[in-house]
Amino acid sequence: MNDAAHINVTLVQQGVWDMPKESMPLASGYLKSMVMEDVELRQSVTVEICNFRGGVTHGEMARSLFSRTLPDILAFSVLGWNVRAFGSLAETFKQLKPDGWVVFGGTHVSGQADRVFRLYPEVDVIVNGEGEITFRELVRARVRGVRLTDLAEIVGISWRAADGSTVTNVDRPRIENLEIIPSPFLSGAIDLVDEKGEFRYDVALIETNRGCPYKCAFCYWGGAVGQRVRAFSRERLRAELELFAKLRVHTIVACDANFGMLPGDLELVEDLIEIKNRYGFPCAFEGSWAKNKSKVFYEIVRRMKEAGLRSSFTLALQSLNPDALDSMNRRNMKVNEWRDLVEWLNQEGLDCYAELIWGAPGETVDSFIEGYNDLSQYVSRIAVYPIMLLPNTAYAENKASHGIVAVRGDHDDFEYVLSHRSMSFEDNARVQRFLFWARVIAENAVLRHCWLPLRLLAGWQQSRLLDSLADWVDTTSCSLAATLREAVARAHGGGAPAYAKAIGYLFSDPGRQALDLWWREVVSPQLDPAHRPFLDEVFRFDLLTQPVLPPPGTTGEGDAHSDIPPLRVIDGHEYYVRENVLLSYDVPALLAALRCDIPVSLSPTPTRINLWYRVGALNAVISTNHEEIVHFMGEFRTAGSLSGTPASPDR
Known part of the structure; x- marks a missing residue:
């Protein structure tokens, strides 16, 4: 030595x-x-x-x-x-x-x-x-x-x-006592602030525990699948949360496999709420929610709603096809249980999204689209992912038994499944186009309010609207669609950047013009005249509540070349604010009634609202982080009031 x-x-x-x-x-x-x-x-x-x-x-x-x-x-x-x-x-x-x-x-x-x-x-x-x-x-x-x-x-x-x-060498046993690992935040190992003294990251990441009791064929989770869950102490986690609150961190993301499964998860939320009440931060908490919802989960949801702590609650189904689920080594909640859960979350005005995987062995085009449309009746924001073979997973180790043919990515080292016994190359190509639009438009909430009234009043399934937009982009001569066609062409090999380009474009003025033209040319003419004015206004409300993305070099504050709304500081938070927006219908109230199965009158009821948009959406758009994007959607209050916390249009 x-x-x-x-x-x-x-x-x-x-x-x-x-x-x-x-x-x-x-x-x-x-x-x-x-x-x-x-x-x-x-x-x-x-x-x-x-x-x-x-x-x-x-x-x-x-x-x-x-x-x-x-x-x-x-x-x-x-x-x-x-x-x-x-x-x-x-x-x-x-x-x-x-x-x-x-x-x-x-x-x-x-x-x-x-x-x-x-x-x-x-x-x-x-x-x-x-x-x-x-x-x-x-x-x-x-x-x-x-x-x-x-x-x-x-x-x-x-x-x-x-x-x-x-x-x-022999494998090292899992760390049983996680407390032997010093906190990277409390110890100062990670620099938390930039040169301005502001929190430097997009979100704060924490682990509350490690391990996952499930053994899904597509998942590795750091080698901790099929493992007993080990937790960090409440005292340590509380100290970390308080540090983040002092730094005015908006969103905490838990890097756990099944948050909401353990009694300790409720304790963390209780601490989080108490800290939020003292410091005003954090405002949102995200995570990979438990696959099966226990009493702990429901109590967590209730507490978070009462405290105004926002989140997107996950319905991680991955497939509704029994054959695909068998190949995944997983079982979902019973159909009546997940439907009841989603209906309850909707009635509570809480955001929920679902997860599906396309291309698992046993899945077919028809079963996937049928499952997508079935699920979209209950939750419109569906995160859909093409199956990938990750190292050390059952799918990767048993490619031959499933007849899987895969290819390495152009810009990464993942294996992307091209075909298997229940999915041909042609099947995959057809659904890949659908996945692009499902991810861009529905998952990332480019449109989010029109799905329900379109289905209830016009009989349009979610896949029909997405296919309609895809067909229009492919065939229109309008120059406004060129950026979208380019993104579609690059999506299969280009990954996240292609999706981010399309999402960012659709949140810009030219992108909104493209959407508006498609709606006027394709969708609106097919609607019943009795419903058309209301559905057109809901679509307009979708566009109005998209995040605000200032063009480079603009701030929205007195810029003569920008229609970005002015900035306001409200309750210590910075927002763009559009005042006295006139709607020909009270769209938020009518949407809330439709969600609760309450009969509505479609007579015009002119309504003025103020729309508030959290500043800083670009980070979420570039990362295609749909959980974060929803925190930048326009929130509303009755016109004339610019005090107090705005309400989400989902409420």
Whole structure:
């Protein structure tokens, strides 16, 4: 051992989206806090986190990382969207510092040593499973002067022996007591504020627990599937939430598999509400809600509604087809149970969205579209995802038994399913077009109010309206549709950026003009004249309540070239405000009545409202984060009142 050894460690993360604000580097924060709280290491190790946005190029990352003192350990948090970039950076690093250690960890490389070492020969070590203890052991080994070819004593890694062969040590048991991991927020491991002293990330990420009791064939969840759930302490979580509140963080996102399943989840919400009452923040709480809803879930929902703490409640069904569900190794709530749940949430005026996966073995075009339309009768915002084969999942390990044919992504390392025994290439291409419009228009709430009255009054299923728009974009000669056609063409290989381009365009004036033209040319002429004026006004209300996205260089405050509403500070929050908007019907009241099955009169009832829009929607749009986008939709109050909290149009 070299007693004088002092080493530098650089932890690298890169988000998937090129957003104005960063994604919080939670994984790196855990690793840094674990090293810096260690008595043996704190005096002999310097740890730096380099956190990059999705749009940063390989060259830009290389200049940032390597135009300074080179680290002794360069460690990457690897996911499917950044593995190629990190492999390239590892190659460059080894040119500059051949004796430096390159460590890969994360869900995309865990348990994949043979493939990763073959593709990226500059990688020295792969961390399998939870990384906090394992990474600390690797840093200790480097400080003590242990050679890269002598890592047999470190549990939970794969490495290369002296002859170049791959060695995988025994797995490390899951961390039973999560309290041994210092909080990356309370310890200061993660920089929380920017140079202006403002919270620097799009949302605050927290883990309240780890583990998932289910074993879905498409999911890995960090290797914790089929595992007992382990929780962080209430005291620690409360301290983290209070820190975020003091920093005026709007949205907290829980990185748990099944929030709302455990009694401790209710305790966290109780603490969150008490903190919100004291500080005015946070305003929203999001997470992956429990698949099956218990009494705890219903109590959480009730408490959050009473406190005005917003959220989007998830109905994670993934499929309504029994054959597909069998292949997924999952069972959903009984039909009457999830329908009752959604109806209850609707009547309470609470936002709910559902999740479906297209392309699971056993699913067909007809069963998927039928399930989509069935589900859309109860919840219009349906997040639909094409099936992907993730490393270490049952689907990935049993491709042949399902007859799966897949291809690696153009800009990532995920495997995208092209066909299997119940889905042909042609079937997949047909539904991929539908998925684009379902994700852009319905999932991301470009339209959200017109679905219900269109179905009840005109008999239009949600898929019919989406297909109508898709056909119009494909065939119209209108130049306003050109941007949308380009986004559709790029979506299959371009991923999130293509979706973000379409969403952002449709939230702009030209995009709204395109939607308006489609509606006037295609939809409105097919409506019953008795219902048409009201349905046209609901569609207009959809466009009016879209988020406000100022063009670059405009603020909305006195800009002669922008129709962006003026800014107002109300109850300590910044909003764009449109005052005295005239509606020919009291659309919010009529929509609320329709949701509750109350008969309505469609006689015109001119109504004036003020619309309030939270500032900062661009981050959510670029990231196609539908859970966040809904927090930027126009909220309303009766015209003449600009005090108090606005009401969501969903209420």
